[in-house]
Amino acid sequence: xxxxxxxxxxxxxxxxxxxxxxxxxxxxxxxxxxxxxxxxxxxxxxxxxxxxxxxxxxxxx
Amino acid sequence: xxxxxxxxxxxxxxxxxxxxxxxxxxxxxxxxxxxxxxxxxxxxxxxxxxxxxxxxxxxxxxxxxxxxxxxxxxxxxxxxxxxxxxxxxxxxxxxxxxxxxxxxxxxxxxxxxxxxxxxxxxxxxxxxxxxxxxxxxxxxxxxxxxxxxxxxxxxxxxxxxxxxxxxxxxxxxxxxxxxxxxxxxxxxxxxxxxxxxxxxxxxxxxxxxxxxxxxxxxxxxxxxxxxxxxxxxxxxxxxxxxxxxx
Numbered sequence: 432x433x434x435x436x437x438x439x440x441x442x443x444x445x446x447x448x449x450x451x452x453x454x455x456x457x458x459x460x461x462x463x464x465x466x467x468x469x470x471x472x473x474x475x476x477x478x479x480x481x482x483x484x485x486x487x488x489x490x491x492x
Numbered sequence: 493x494x495x496x497x498x499x500x501x502x503x504x505x506x507x508x509x510x511x512x513x514x515x516x517x518x519x520x521x522x523x524x525x526x527x528x529x530x531x532x533x534x535x536x537x538x539x540x541x542x543x544x545x546x547x548x549x550x551x552x553x554x555x556x557x558x559x560x561x562x563x564x565x566x567x568x569x570x571x572x573x574x575x576x577x578x579x580x581x582x583x584x585x586x587x588x589x590x591x592x593x594x595x596x597x598x599x600x601x602x603x604x605x606x607x608x609x610x611x612x613x614x615x616x617x618x619x620x621x622x623x624x625x626x627x628x629x630x631x632x633x634x635x636x637x638x639x640x641x642x643x644x645x646x647x648x649x650x651x652x653x654x655x656x657x658x659x660x661x662x663x664x665x666x667x668x669x670x671x672x673x674x675x676x677x678x679x680x681x682x683x684x685x686x687x688x689x690x691x692x693x694x695x696x697x698x699x700x701x702x703x704x705x706x707x708x709x710x711x712x713x714x715x716x717x718x719x720x721x722x723x724x725x726x727x728x729x730x731x732x733x734x735x736x737x738x
Contacts, residue, residue: 433538434537444546445546445547449609449611450608453554453555454554456601456605457554457558460597460601461597465714468714468721471718471721472717472721474721475721479728479734482734483734
C-alpha cells in the first residue's frame, strides 16, 4: 500500500478533483453507453416482434 | 485457399454473424473487465508518485488509452468502409456504424481528461495547439458520420455516404499522431517515460498498457453488441430474423 490512508488516496496529493473528475466521467460515459446499447437491443428485438405480428396478421386476414 | 475465402464471406453474412457476435461479445467484455481491474490496481496502488507531477500524473492511465482508442476506432471504421466499397458486403457498413458511438465517446473522453490534466499542469483547460485541435476535428468527424448516416433513410445509401466520410476523414488520424513531431505543440511528445528506465517507469507503462488493452477489448465487445441491434433492425423483415427471436 503506497497510501498513508484512504483520505490521502482520495485527496490524490491535492489533484483529487482532476483525477477523480477524469475517471468519474469515463466511468459515467461507459455506464451510459452500456445502458443505451441495451436499450437499443431491446428496441430492435421489439421491432422484429412488431414486424412478425404484422406479417402474422396479414396472413390470417 | 478457396475454402478459406468462402469461410470469410460465410461469416460476412448478417445471418451468420449475428449468433457469432452474440457468442463473442461476452468473452471480450470479460477480458476488458479483468484487464481494467488489473490496470487500475497497478495504476493506483503500485505505481509510485511522479516526482514532477505528483499524483496528478495518474490521469495518464486513462487519458492515453482513450486517446489511442479514439484514433484506432476511426481507422477500424475506415477499414470496414474500405471492405464495404471493395466487396460490397452489407455487414461492413453495419460494423462501421456499430463502431462510431464508442469512437466518438472515447474522443470526447480524450478531450475531457486532457482538459482536466492540462489545467493543473499547463494552467489551461484548452489551447489551440496542433494535437488538441486535430483531436477536436476527429470528434467533429465522428459526429458528422453519426449525423450523416442517421439522416439518410436508405441503409445502403447511408453506408456508402458514411463510408466515404470514414475513409476521407482517416487522413486526420496520422495528423493527430504526428502533430507533436510536426509542430511545436504545448502537448508533450510521445510520453511514457521509458527513457528514465527505472522500475517506476516500468509499472507506469504496464498500468497504461493494461488499460489500453482493456479498452481494446471493451471496444470490440461494444461493437459486436451494437452490430447485433443494427443487424436485427435491418433484417427484421426476413425469415431468419423473426425465427432468431421466436
